[in-house]
Amino acid sequence: MRVLLIGPPGSGKGTQAARIKDKVGIPHISSGDMLREAVAKDTPLGQKAHDYMSQGRLVPDDLVIEIILVRISQPDASTGFLLDGFPRTPPQAAALKKALTPHGFNIDHVIKIEVPDSVIIGRTTGRRIDPVTNKIYHSEFNPPPPEIAARVIQREDDEEVTLRKRLAKYHKDTQQVTDYYEQRGLLHIVNGVGKLEEVQQRIFSVIGLS
Ligand code: AMP
DSSP states (O other): OEEEEEOOTTSSHHHHHHHHHHHHTOOEEEHHHHHHHHHHTTOHHHHHHHHHHHTTOOOOHHHHHHHHHHHHTSGGGSSOEEEESOOOSHHHHHHHHHHHGGGTOOOOEEEEEEOOHHHHHHHHTTEEEOTTTOOEEETTTBOOOHHHHTTOBOOGGGSHHHHHHHHHHHHHHHHHHHHHHHHTTOEEEEEOOSOHHHHHHHHHHHTTOO
16 A cells, blocks of 8 residues: 655654555555765765754755656555655656556545644644654653653754744645645545544545554
8 A cells, every 4th residue: 555644744644654554564655764874874865854844844856856756666564554654746746656657556535634723832842753763742642651752852943933833834845735735636635633543543544544
């Protein structure tokens, strides 16, 4: 199964991605995580991507397309994958289609988790990340287990002003990609307001899982 997951920062996307991954047994591939790792390791890609990321701009298509296409051609992704954060632009979407079609593969589902900005701002101020595993918790809604609680951190860009900018940018950036998939009949809008289990259930039913 080849699934794309779209959702604003703080929409629960990372948590839902982990659940889909566990249920279907496909890798969860996050372009943001891959880029952050490249920056942390100071690889040539990381050096090129760093300035764009720190300014909150999109990394150029050719760089992101290359790392994602290499990643999805690896053996663990041969039966499917869950892409998170990619594609972000129509050229990225077109490159993905072009890479899959010769192998007879398609994107099966595009899921867009929708949550009003006001709800996200309330949620995100409590978001904490485990720097060891990159797992995302919430101090109120999804607290880390006691042995992890001491080491979780708040991501730098979760400050409210930055968040508002990120949300505005998210809406602007995703419009074209969601239009692209809507025109192809692949887009499912899922209401992301509610308990994690409720949202999970909505997503699972859209992609035919119980
Ligand atoms: P994310 O964790 O998905 O919010 O991504 C963090 C940052 O990585 C973004 O603000 C961009 O600078 C960069 N990035 C991640 N995915 C993409 C993509 N598909 N295209 C361009 N830039 C990306």
